[in-house]
Amino acid sequence: xxxxxxxxxxxxxxxxxxxxxxxxxxxxxxxxxxxxxxxxxxxxxxxxxxxxxxxxxxxxxxxxxxxxxxxxxxxxxxxxxxxxxxxxxxxxxxxxxxxxxxxxxxxxxxxxxxxxxxxxxxxxxxxxxxxxxxxxxxxxxxxxxxxxxxxxxxxxxxxxxxxxxxxxxxxxxxxxxxxxxxxxxxxxxxxxxxxxxxxxxxxxxxxxxxxxxxxxxxxxxxxxxxxxxxxxxxxxxxxxxxxxxxxxxxxxxxxxxxxxxxxxxxxxxxxxxxxxxxxxxxxxxxxxxxxxxxxxxxxxxxxxxxxxxxxxxxxxxxxxxxxxxxxxxxxxxxxxxxxxxxxxxxxxxxxxxxxxxxxxxxxxxxxxxxxxxxxxxxx
Numbered sequence: 292x293x294x295x296x297x298x299x300x301x302x303x304x305x306x307x308x309x310x311x312x313x314x315x316x317x318x319x320x321x322x323x324x325x326x327x328x329x330x331x332x333x334x335x336x337x338x339x340x341x342x343x344x345x346x347x348x349x350x351x352x353x354x355x356x357x358x359x360x361x362x363x364x365x366x367x368x369x370x371x372x373x374x375x376x377x378x379x380x381x382x383x384x385x386x387x388x389x390x391x392x393x394x395x396x397x398x399x400x401x402x403x404x405x406x407x408x409x410x411x412x413x414x415x416x417x418x419x420x421x422x423x424x425x426x427x428x429x430x431x432x433x434x435x436x437x438x439x440x441x442x443x444x445x446x447x448x449x450x451x452x453x454x455x456x457x458x459x460x461x462x463x464x465x466x467x468x469x470x471x472x473x474x475x476x477x478x479x480x481x482x483x484x485x486x487x488x489x490x491x492x493x494x495x496x497x498x499x500x501x502x503x504x505x506x507x508x509x510x511x512x513x514x515x516x517x518x519x520x521x522x523x524x525x526x527x528x529x530x531x532x533x534x535x536x537x538x539x540x541x542x543x544x545x546x547x548x549x550x551x552x553x554x555x556x557x558x559x560x561x562x563x564x565x566x567x568x569x570x571x572x573x574x575x576x577x578x579x580x581x582x583x584x585x586x587x588x589x590x591x592x593x594x595x596x597x598x599x600x601x602x603x604x605x606x607x608x609x610x611x612x613x614x615x616x617x618x619x620x621x622x623x624x625x626x627x628x629x630x631x632x633x634x635x636x637x638x639x640x641x642x643x644x645x646x647x648x649x650x651x652x653x654x655x656x657x658x659x660x661x662x663x664x665x666x667x668x669x670x
Contacts, residue, residue: 300325301374302357305394306496307348312390314341319393363396363471363497369486370470371397373404380404385515388541392494392512396470399490406461408438409577410513410538412531413447413523414556420642421447421524421556424548426454427646428521431574433460437581440465440517442509443478443485447523447531452485462489463516467509469499492516510534511541518581519544521571525559532559535568544580546571572656573649612636616644617653617664624661 304325305315321339322328328336329352336346364370372378373395375386380401385391397404411429413421429439429451438461441448448464455462464485468474470493473482485491494512495505510533514520520538522545525531535545545568550557564570569580612634619625619633627645631638645662648654655665 296354297324297326297377298372299354299357299361300329301377301394302360302372302496303352303354304328304349306356306360307345307352309342309345309348312392312494314345315393316389316391359497360396367398369398369400371395371401373397373401382516384517385512388511388515390511391515394496395492395494396496397490397492398470399486399488399492401490403438403461403463403490404492404516406438406463407436407581408440408461408463408517409581410440410517410520410534411447411451411523412441412510412513412520412534413525414529414531415444415446415448417446417450417524418554418556422450423642424646425450425523426457428523428574428577429454429462430458430460431647432577433458433462435574435578436460437578438463438489440513442467442506442513442534443474443482443491445475445477449478449481451523452481456484456488464489464491465509465513465516466491466493466495467505468501469493469495469497471497472500474501506530507533507537511537514538514541514543517543519546519577521546521548521577522560522563522568523548524550524556525563526555527558527562529559532563535563539567544569546577546580548572613644613648616641617648620654620662620664622664624657624663626661630662 317339318328322331329349333346333350336349360372364372373381374393375381375391381395382404409432411425413425425447433439433455439451439455440463441451443452443464443466452462452464462485464482470491473479482491494508510530514534514537520535520543522531522535538545545563547560547563547568548571549560549564569576571577616630616634619630627638627641630641634641645654649656653665655663657663
């Protein structure tokens with residue numbers, strides 16, 4: 292087992308119940324290092340303004356407290372523990388925060404935590420259209436070279452991770468549990484794939500299970516890793532609004548997709564827009580605001596619709612359904628219901644196809660729920 296005394300001290304101190312990131316940094320500012328904190332007399336710890344229970348827990352901590360973390364670290368070469376100022380792979384954007392996690396437990400490629408990335412978050416119980424939007428935005432952004440970060444939850448988070456993976460892009464999942472506990476359990480296969488192709492990350496040590504208080508902590512890491520946060524669907528009490536407002540507090544960009552005024556899942560996004568979030572209708576809105584478009588590749592792979600969207604054509608022929616949809620649109624503004632009737636497809640299918648065509652610059656969304664062709668004749 293690893294015998295590095297500094298690492299052991301960091302791990303042991305971070306396991307102290309009730310300490311938290313801000314308490315950690317206050318102690319480090321005063322004592323200089325975790326080893327000095329653990330060796331400090333209780334009276335000196337009290338002078339740092341810590342609760343009596345935390346002082347008692349620090350006094351009781353021993354180097355052996357780190358053993359579960361070290362066993363996890365040594366169990367797999369893809370397991371990593373990162374500390375700011377110690378490990379070069381610790382992401383700079385996260386280290387800038389006043390409450391930056393003192394430790395990150397990473398399964399996967401730690402270098403991806405510093406990749407330019409956008410957080411995509413939203414409801415755990417989204418509409419079908421919301422899931423498709425999250426998946427399509429994530430797929431297109433990942434295809435452009437931007438990483439996609441989310442929280443591995445059901446709903447929008449799951450769709451965002453899946454979209455990025457389908458594009459062969461970068462995705463990072465921030466967990467609200469220890470690195471050895473997957474929540475929700477139904478996302479176990481997705482978590483394994485993210486770890487294999489991207490990175491799972493958490494500030495919570497191995498063995499720590501699900502608690503409600505962990506998720507706001509997780510959310511600040513999601514926004515802290517990212518250049519900006521996109522909220523797809525959210526009610527007024529959605530946890531994704533916490534992520535968005537934390538992003539604003541961190542000085543990061545916030546984006547929101549508007550929806551129907553009658554939908555409860557649009558109200559959170561509408562509140563964000565009123566509070567200064569950027570209204571988003573296309574991926575271009577995000578790339579322009581983040582000013583990263585010039586640094587990203589032109590290819591926009593699509594692995595679900597059978598359409599090649601690379602801004603430069605393809606040897607493959609046009610997808611028949613997309614060609615039929617464009618033919619049905621004609622060249623005048625047309626409503627969604629009209630297109631559904633002309634194509635014989637479901638409204639969800641037509642909406643998804645229109646979104647992809649809009650992202651490719653071939654269709655423009657107009658006021659009143661109408662659409663018009665803007666691009667070349669073929670798909």
